[in-house]
Amino acid sequence: MDGKDYIAYFTMEIGLSEDIKTYSGGLGILAGDTVRSAADLGIRMVVVTLLHRKGYFRQRLDASGWQTEEDAIWPIADQLEEMEPRCTMEIEGRRLQLRAWKYEVKGVSGYSVPVIFLDTDLEQNAEQDRAITDHLYGGDVRYRICQEAVLGVGGVRMLSALGYNDIKRYHMNEGHAALLILELAHEFARQAWDLAYEPVSHTVTMEHLQLVKPKCIFTTHTPVPAGHDKFSVEQVRQVVTGYGEAFAELEHEFCPKNVLNMTYLALENSYYVNGVAKRHGEVTQQLFSKYDIHSITNGVHTATWAAPPIARLFDERIPGWREDNQSLRYALNISKRDIWAVHRQAKDILIGKVKELTGVSLAPDVFTIGFARRAAEYKRADLLFQDIDRLVEIAGKGGALQLVYAGKAHPQDMPGKELIRRIHEIKEILKGKIKLVYLEDYGIEMAKLITAGVDLWLNTPQPPLEASGTSGMKAAVNGVPSFSILDGWWAEGCIEGVTGWSIGADKNAVLGSGETREEDAQALYNKLEMVILPMFNNEPDRYSDVMRHSIALNASFFNTERMLTQYISKAYYR
Structure with missing residues (x-):
């Protein structure tokens, strides 16, 4: 497959249909509408998300209006096509194998955009790892870091395994996917190691990050603090393994005050950053004054709605x-x-x-x-x-x-x-x-x-x-x-x-x-x-x-x- 000039669109959730329970609200619905229009326009896009085989949740309201939740299990094999290539990564020092499922979004002219769903529910994986791609926005902080590592790190590796090579841009739909920046930087460092005539360090440097930045786009969707994920250095070190000491020299860059803020990680390493309305762009500029924040106002897919x-x-x-x-x-x-x-x-x-x-x-x-x-x-x-x-x-x-x-x-x-x-x-x-x-x-x-x-x-x-x-x-x-x-x-x-x-x-x-x-x-x-x-x-x-x-x-x-x-x-x- 010719993977050049593709836009790789990374999103934690996506709303494609009522029967595919991989969305919670506006962020996912926007992602689905974006992909439908990309297919209409013939944009060379490939989408990466997580499978969420138990969905977000089914809402149940009792007579008083109190909400309880049930798993929203959906028929995966009826909706998606399992793909042959696998890829691996590490979580907490354990080898984790990833499977991909594909859904084709067809546009008005017949052009298709593939949506790749990452799945950890494989017999080869440890029991706790098999559940990583079960619930959208479920679990505790550890569960969230694991999911974001699978999306960012695993997503980049899966695209490579599927033949999407030399992608032009990586578009992060919110900060959940920002760990893809680490994977891309590590890949540039590994390439330097492989190509060097003399032995060089495998350490990731600022030079490697400068190679990553032109490839990344970041869309932030909310000024609400809960929408900006933060993890302690200890939590990240424990979960995101597999890089050895490659990032030791840059840990202070990624984790000021011993906290990894996924929004700052994306802001610092994206050449284009935007809010989702003119007003939101202005508000985001207030929040992150040292960065150049643009705005592209959201839309909806008219034929769908x-x-x-x-x-x-x-x-x-x-x-x-x-x-x-x-x-x-x-x-x-x-x-x-x-x-x-x-x-x-x-x-x-x-x-x-x-x-x-x-x-x-x-x-x-x-x-x-x-x-x-x-x-x-x-x-x-x-x-x-x-x-x-x-x-x-x-x-x-x-x-x-x-x-x-x-x-x-x-x-x-x-x-x-x-x-x-x-x-x-x-x-x-x-x-x-x-x-x-x-x-x-x-x-x-x-x-x-x-x-x-x-x-x-x-x-x-x-x-x-x-x-x-x-x-x-x-x-x-x-x-x-x-x-x-x-x-x-x-x-x-x-x-x-x-x-x-x-x-x-x-x-x-x-x-x-x-x-x-x-x-x-x-x-x-x-x-x-x-x-x-x-x-x-x-x-x-x-x-x-x-x-x-x-x-x-x-x-x-x-x-x-x-x-x-x-x-x-x-x-x-x-």
């Missing part, structure tokens, strides 16, 4: 939109009546699924707000309920409301679990006044239904902690306007009253600037009561026009086709 009724309308009125996402700007030529008609079809599908899953009958003519994302405190899923009496009053005066919620909390995130439980309490308080459903086990297929079927997409993060937030982009593909804090992508996508609405003013927030909860809640209530609900109920023609502009202005731009063309020009082949 357009609901069937919407896609059929696009096929009829905007032929070629799958190959040319920019052509969605011609949605302005579609009548508002037709936009509304296909939206109602999508809404009816969602209402049917809600009835099937919960027994609750939502009304097709009632204004429906959707909120679905990872249940983390900073995303403030309960901001809408800051003043329940006010919310009920708005629904009583301005027209009925119904709410569709979904989202998982990380198994170890107790505040996130409490947030879900609190929303279930609120559901009981609102009974008979506002219908609220919380759908269990949020995943790709449910996301497709909600982002297409609600009338308004709500997003209420604490600024500036929302790096991008692609769920609102999925809604835009389906003509669903966003109502959001001006953070992440919405700081770019919001044209007030045209593509949707902002919650509060653009604060251009600075990290550590403090909670804005009460202020944001009041801004939310005021605009919902005075602007959005009256327009939906009394001026449906105007509301349909906002829906149409969501497609024409936002879906035509905030997509992974545009995103990848920017990566090509700025990073991949520059």
Whole structure:
């Protein structure tokens, strides 16, 4: 295989389909959309990830809304093709053998991008090592280091075993894969050893790192501290073995204050670093001021997220939109009546699924707000309920409301679990006044239904902690306007009253600037009561026009086709 000029895209998680349980949320869904657009565009890309044979988890909610977790085991052999080559590495001094499985992502023109899943569940491996690729984001610190070593070190070795030689760029989708830098540096040192006429040291030096840097790209996805993995030198020494004393001279470079910070490792050794929205690039520059931080705003794969009724309308009125996402700007030529008609079809599908899953009958003519994302405190899923009496009053005066919620909390995130439980309490308080459903086990297929079927997409993060937030982009593909804090992508996508609405003013927030909860809640209530609900109920023609502009202005731009063309020009082949 000719491995030259390939982009090797390393990601801890990837969302390819509902049946492949190797994603937890936005990071993985973005990776899946990226690969689909890479296939559409014919980019020479190969993807490396972990198998996660027991998935992230299946969410179960009891009557009180308390979350418990079950393994999400999936039929690997039915979905993936086992590959013949193996490679080896060391974990804690033990020899570890890796197997690869392949999934081909086919683009609109028939071009395929291979996704390589690394698997440690082999009889030759020690019992504890066989479980390394079981759970996504599971286990303790040791488990996490082992996984990141397999992804970074094992991933580079597996690509070589599969014949991907002399790769042009290694793109790290978040810092989980940053140990690939050590493996590449070690490989350059080994080559120098092999080629030297006189005996030379096998020690990795700064010169070797300088050879690595032009090959690496790093995309950071969050300013939230929990998203930046840190390990003590002792933990790293214990787990990442196999290099001997090769890195002894540079340990102080990799591990200042005896801590290996995976984000700093990637930042220091990548020639191109970017955040995932303009605002996030600015916030990341505040966090890491000594580095040059760029920004490429995320997108979504439009053909994946357009609901069937919407896609059929696009096929009829905007032929070629799958190959040319920019052509969605011609949605302005579609009548508002037709936009509304296909939206109602999508809404009816969602209402049917809600009835099937919960027994609750939502009304097709009632204004429906959707909120679905990872249940983390900073995303403030309960901001809408800051003043329940006010919310009920708005629904009583301005027209009925119904709410569709979904989202998982990380198994170890107790505040996130409490947030879900609190929303279930609120559901009981609102009974008979506002219908609220919380759908269990949020995943790709449910996301497709909600982002297409609600009338308004709500997003209420604490600024500036929302790096991008692609769920609102999925809604835009389906003509669903966003109502959001001006953070992440919405700081770019919001044209007030045209593509949707902002919650509060653009604060251009600075990290550590403090909670804005009460202020944001009041801004939310005021605009919902005075602007959005009256327009939906009394001026449906105007509301349909906002829906149409969501497609024409936002879906035509905030997509992974545009995103990848920017990566090509700025990073991949520059």
